[in-house]
Amino acid sequence: MKIIDAHLHFCPEEDGFSQLARAAGHDNNEAHLQQIYEKLGIVCGIVMGNRTVDPKDHQYPAFMRYCIGIDRSCLENEQISDTIEQIEENLKKTQCVGIKLYPGYYPMYISDTAYEPIYELAAAYQKPIAVHTGETSTPNAYLKYSHPMTLDEVAANHPQIQFIMCHYGNPWLMDAAAVVSKNENVAADISGLLEGRVNLDLFFEEKQGYTQALKTWMGYLREYDDIMFGTDWPLANLAEYIEFVSRLVPEKYQEKVFFENANRIYQLNLE
Template sequence: MKIIDAHLHFCPEEAGFSQLAEAAGHENTEKHLQQIYDELGIVCGIVMGNRTVDPKDHQYPPFMRYCIGIDSFYLDGKQVSDSIDQIEENLRRPQCVGVKLYPGYFPMYISDPAYEPVYELARTYGKPVAVHTGETSTPNAYLKYSHPMTLDEVAADHPGIQFVMCHYGNPWLMDAAAVVSKNDNVAADISGMLVGRVNLDMLFEEKQGYLESLKTWMGYLREYDDIMFGTDWPLANLAEYIEFVSRLVPEKYQEKVFFDNANRIYRLDLE
């Protein structure tokens, strides 16, 4: 089975990312990631960009695509409108398949008018807007901005744009399911739910209630047409994450979740 990793971060050799990769049993290098992808049948990875919108800083190997990220590092002291021309330059590229927003890490709702030029570009170029939802990795972020319900208003007001709810709003799974089910233009990835190495048998025994809830609220959606596999590399061990998702998604829907949905939603045109 072919797999698309619909959510990763790619900062090879950077110290913090290298520590995460080592804790997950990996090396934070392009060569290692390519090797593991080949071994596991992952044919493409979608990078969620960080820290700059300068197109020169977004050069990726052929097995990757990317979403240009408008994150808290970039927005520290800047306005979204300051670099709208650079954002558009990225979106013109075939390798750039969308935009990534980071509410929570940056204290602004995605319904703020400041994001309207970004939404207009996404509509013009027909590329999705991926949105961080759910818990954050740092305690100095604000969860009220990253609650999955905040995506409902934006999706309803912009029916011509495809949105991706990253991390399925975890742990607000019921709310996330309601937003995705109600809005035809919202899909979700299920990345970022494991950190480091994991004993899956023990995890499914000790976290049975939580994982049954996750399974329930993924299954709430229409035939799994709006759920995409993603790893949040370098956060988790890739082989373990594939097995983790395989245990949660019924076998008859796995090709959709692991490949078909991301191929369609991000318009990758992979065969």
């Protein structure tokens, strides 16, 4: 089965990401990632941009695509016209398949009017917008901005844009399911639910309530058409994450979750 990793971070030069990779049993470099992708049948990875909006900062290997990351500072600086111009230059690139927003890490609701120029670009270039939702990795962030319900208003007001709810709003799974189910233009990835090495047998035994909730609220959706596999590399061990998702998703829907949905939603045109 072919797999698309619909959510990863690619910063091989950063110590923090290298530490995460080692904890997950990996090396944070291109050669290792490509090797493990090939071994596991992962044919493409979609990078969630962590750098500036300058297109020069987004040069990735051929087996990757990327979403240009937008933070609050991009929308507030005095050079806003230049910032929008740089974002647009990214969107013109075939390898750029969308935009990534980071509410929670930046204290502003995505319904703020400051985001409207971003939404106009996404609509004009017909590229999706991935939105961080759920818990954050740092304690100085604000969860009220990253709650999955905050995506409902934006999706309803911009029906022409495809949104992706990253991390399925974890741990607000019921709320996440409600937003995805109600809005035809919202899908979700299930990245970032594990960290480091995990004994899956023990995990499913000790966290039975949580894993059952994941099964319940993913199964709540339309034939799993709106759920995409993602790893949040380098956070988790890739082989273990594939097995983790395989235990959560019924076999008859796995090709959708692992490949078909991301191929369609991100318009990758992979065969």
